[in-house]
Each structure stands twice: as C-alpha cells, then as structure tokens.
Amino acid sequence: MSIFRAYDIRGVYPRELNEELAYRIGLAFGKFLGGGRIAVGMDARKSGPALKENLIKGLREMGLEVTDIGMVPTPLLYFAVAKNRMEAGIMITGAHSPKEYNGVKLCGKNGLCLSYETGVGEVEKIVKEGVEASGREGGIKKMEVENDYLNFVLDKVKFERPLRVVIDAGNGAAGKVSSELFRRLGCEVIELYCEPDGDFPNHHPDPLVKETLKDLQRKVVESKADLGIALDGDGDRVSFVDERGGIFPDNNAFALIIENILERNKGKKVLYEVLCSKVIEDVIKRMKGIPVLSRVGHSYIQKTMFDEDCVLGGETSGHYYFRENFSYDDGVFGAVKLAELLSRSGKRMSELAEGLPFYLTSDDTRIECPDDRKFRVVERLKEKFKKEGRKIVDLDGVKVIFENSWFIARPSNTQPAIVLRWEAKDKKEFERVGKMIRKEVENGIRNVS
Numbered sequence: 325m326s327i328f329r330a331y332d333i334r335g336v337y338p339r340e341l342n343e344e345l346a347y348r349i350g351l352a353f354g355k356f357l358g359g360g361r362i363a364v365g366m367d368a369r370k371s372g373p374a375l376k377e378n379l380i381k382g383l384r385e386m387g388l389e390v391t392d393i394g395m396v397p398t399p400l401l402y403f404a405v406a407k408n409r410m411e412a413g414i415m416i417t418g419a420h421s422p423k424e425y426n427g428v429k430l431c432g433k434n435g436l437c438l439s440y441e442t443g444v445g446e447v448e449k450i451v452k453e454g455v456e457a458s459g460r461e462g463g464i465k466k467m468e469v470e471n472d473y474l475n476f477v478l479d480k481v482k483f484e485r486p487l488r489v490v491i492d493a494g495n496g497a498a499g500k501v502s503s504e505l506f507r508r509l510g511c512e513v514i515e516l517y518c519e520p521d522g523d524f525p526n527h528h529p530d531p532l533v534k535e536t537l538k539d540l541q542r543k544v545v546e547s548k549a550d551l552g553i554a555l556d557g558d559g560d561r562v563s564f565v566d567e568r569g570g571i572f573p574d575n576n577a578f579a580l581i582i583e584n585i586l587e588r589n590k591g592k593k594v595l596y597e598v599l600c601s602k603v604i605e606d607v608i609k610r611m612k613g614i615p616v617l618s619r620v621g622h623s624y625i626q627k628t629m630f631d632e633d634c635v636l637g638g639e640t641s642g643h644y645y646f647r648e649n650f651s652y653d654d655g656v657f658g659a660v661k662l663a664e665l666l667s668r669s670g671k672r673m674s675e676l677a678e679g680l681p682f683y684l685t686s687d688d689t690r691i692e693c694p695d696d697r698k699f700r701v702v703e704r705l706k707e708k709f710k711k712e713g714r715k716i717v718d719l720d721g722v723k724v725i726f727e728n729s730w731f732i733a734r735p736s737n738t739q740p741a742i743v744l745r746w747e748a749k750d751k752k753e754f755e756r757v758g759k760m761i762r763k764e765v766e767n768g769i770r771n772v773s
Contacts, residue, residue, distance in 0.1 A: 328448035334427030337371040343378040350382020352450035360411030365393045365401040367417040367497040367558045368520035385457035390464045397498040397559025399654035402435030404469045406650040420530035420556040435652045439623030483667040486510040487550040492540040494529035495521040498559030502656045529557030545569040553659045561642040562655030566673035575601035578638040584665040585636045586611035595637035606681045619720035684754040690741040698735040701768035731761045
C-alpha cells in the first residue's frame with residue numbers, strides 16, 4: 325500500500341518515509357502550491373527534526389517562504405496557517421500511530437486539510453514523476469504560536485467554577501499547551517505523561533485504545549478529579565474519563581459538546597459522520613439544530629464544514645471541529661468546550677450523561693478481506709439491502725437503517741479488512757443485527773471473486 329493515503333502521508337521511518345523522500349515531498353508540495361507562505365511544524369517523534377529539515381529544504385528550493393513553528397500539536401499548525409493567513413501548512417506527525425511511524429499532513433488556506441483528491445494524490449504524482457528545484461530560494465523564519473493560541477482560546481471560553489482535571493498527553497506534543505490552558509482557566513491540573521518523548525514509554529499514544537486509559541482512570545479516582553482528559557500523540561484527538569474513573573463514551577462526549585455549542589446557536593447546522601450513534605442526531609434535533617451527515621475523515625469533514633457553514637462537527641474517533649476555531653479538528657479545544665459545560669452544570673461528569681438518549685453501540689469490528697475484494701463485498705451488501713427496500717446511506721461504505729437499529733460496513737482505508745459497526749435500542753436487537761451483518765460479510769468474502 326502507498327504511504328500516500330486518503331487523508332495524509334504516513335509510513336514506517338526510515339524504511340518507507342525518510343529524509344530523501346521528505347525532501348522530494350517538499351519539492352512536490354512547493355510545485356503544487358506555486359509559491360507563497362507556509363508554516364511547518366512537527367510532533368514529538370524522534371525522526372521529526374531530520375524529516376523537517378529536509379522537507380523545509382525542498383520547500384525553500386521551490387521558492388516558498390517557510391515559517392518554522394517548532395514542536396507543536398497538529399491543531400496549532402492549522403491555527404498558525406489560518407490566523408496568519410498563510411497559503412499552506414505541513415505538519416510532520418505520526419499522529420496516534422506507533423513510535424516507528426511518522427507522516428505528513430498537508431493543509432491549504434484557513435488550515436483546510438488536503439485529502440487525496442484535493443492535493444495528496446497530486447503530490448504523490450509529482451514525487452513519482454520527479455521535479456527539479458526552481459532555482460530561487462525562499463526565506464525561513466521561526467515563530468512561536470503557543471501564546472497566541474492560548475489567548476485565542478481563552479477569549480472563547482468561560483468557566484463558572486474551577487475544576488480539578490487530570491491530563492494524560494501520552495508523552496505526545498499536546499501536554500504543555502493543554503496543561504497551561506486549563507491552569508489559565510483557573511483549574512487545578514494534574515499532569516500525567518505530559519513531557520514529550522517520541523519513544524512513548526508509558527503507553528501507545530491513542531486514547532481510543534481503552535488499554536491506554538488505565539493510568540488516567542486510576543489517577544482521576546486517586547486525586548478525586550472532576551474530569552480526566554486523554555490526548556493523542558499530536559493533540560487532534562481526545563477522550564474522557566468521568567469522576568468515577570469510567571471511560572466516557574465518545575458519542576456521549578460529542579453529544580454534550582453539541583449541547584454546549586447549540587445552546588447559543590439555535591437553528592445552526594452540526595456535522596456528524598456515518599459512524600456516529602443516533603444519540604448525536606437526536607441531541608442535534610432536541611437542541612433545535614440541523615444535522616448534516618458526512619463521510620469519515622478530517623479532510624472531508626473540514627470541507628463540508630465550510631461548504632455547509634456548520635458551527636460544529638465531530639467524529640466517533642474523538643475529533644471535534646469548531647467554526648469559532650477555523651473549523652479544524654482540535655482535541656485541546658474540544659476538551660475545553662466539554663469542561664466548560666461541566667463547569668456550568670453544577671453536576672458531576674457521570675451525571676451529565678443521564679439526560680442523553682440511550683443506545684447500545686458496538687466498537688469497530690474488523691473482518692479480514694483482501695484489498696482486491698473488500699470494495700466488491702461492500703457493494704454486494706448495498707445491492708442486497710437496496711433490493712429489500714431498506715433505507716441506505718452510501719456516503720462511506722454502506723449504512724443500512726432499520727426501525728430500531730442500524731449497521732455500517734466500510735472498506736478499511738489502511739488495512740485489508742472490512743470495518744463493521746452496529747447499534748440498537750435493546751440488547752436482543754443489538755445481538756441480532758451484529759450476528760446478521762457478520763454473517764453477511766463472511767458470506768460475501770467467500771462468494772465474491
């Protein structure tokens with residue numbers, strides 16, 4: 325599989341992504357842009373400085389004016405581009421992947437991320453064809469963006485009571501800025517793994533993996549905190565732990581953020597993706613908002629946010645997008661917005677979920693399927709349920725909606741697999757739908773040539 329993917333460029337260092345390729349990506353992106361000002365940042369991975377140096381070399385040799393913003397969470401790269409009205413940005417990050425990975429995220433004006441269709445694919449083509457340096461060298465300067473970001477966010481939130489929070493940054497790039505932000509909001513902050521370390525010595529930097537939350541759960545209970553916050557390696561994804569040490573479901577967290585935003589934005593649009601629980605649609609409508617459905621992936625969601633003028637967007641993977649923050653995904657801003665609601669509510673975190681609609685929702689289930697077959701298997705499912713007259717959503721794979729349940733089957737973007745998720749109002753229906761869709765997919769894999 326190519327390291328040039330649907331939303332970014334990512335591979336194992338140095339086997340798949342190395343200094344030479346970083347230099348060629350710099351040249352290629354420079355040619356794609358044709359000039360202008362560009363911000364470059366990196367996360368905490370050990371390979372970051374060498375990749376950044378060579379990528380900047382390629383950009384400058386194509387005449388671009390480079391602003392090096394150093395080690396920052398990915399959202400601060402988007403912020404630097406949008407706030408300073410630059411033409412583009414590059415973030416060197418492996419995000420939540422294991423430590424041996426690194427990668428490149430590309431964005432254009434307003435911090436709008438580029439997908440394979442809007443730029444990543446063209447950069448791959450230019451890299452493969454080769455490109456010569458332009459002969460004119462662009463300049464370079466350094467910029468510190470953290471304080472500007474902190475002041476920007478502080479102007480948009482107000483806590484009615486101070487909270488005690490535990491922040492687990494997983495030794496990624498978001499520990500310093502997130503801890504400082506909550507302290508400036510008057511909170512007591514207990515830091516857990518907030519020192520950047522590209523070896524990620526304490527746990528894998530992905531809060532969606534429940535195993536990684538164990539230390540945070542223990543620390544929240546031990547310190548009698550109001551809230552636990554877990555950020556991924558580059559700070560664009562966040563998960564939460566309640567005051568009892570329970571993992572707070574991401575769909576419920578999104579629902580509460582929706583309540584916070586729509587409370588002051590009645591009648592506005594909120595974007596959610598096809599994997600989201602029906603609780604999201606229910607809460608948007610209950611709060612007098614307008615639901616807008618999208619396919620999965622930050623590049624696609626950002627574009628739809630702009631096109632539809634949505635005030636908020638979210639994914640089940642803990643990515644949250646706010647119009648007031650240039651519509652990019654920002655785990656730190658998401659954490660602040662949820663904590664703001666908690667500070668106003670007078671309730672405990674676990675109590676906030678009690679007023680939400682209840683559904684049983686599965687985790688992602690991956691069924692192995694060869695890459696040359698997985699799309700045909702999903703297409704076969706779509707045709708079968710369409711013939712049965714079922715309600716179908718085919719923005720991303722196929723989602724089939726029944727009266728009291730739904731399922732979705734999607735070809736994985738990164739693995740030879742089909743990804744399943746399903747949901748129902750009661751346990752009996754939940755088990756029926758889960759058994760049925762697994763059987764349908766397994767039959768499809770056997771029968772599709």
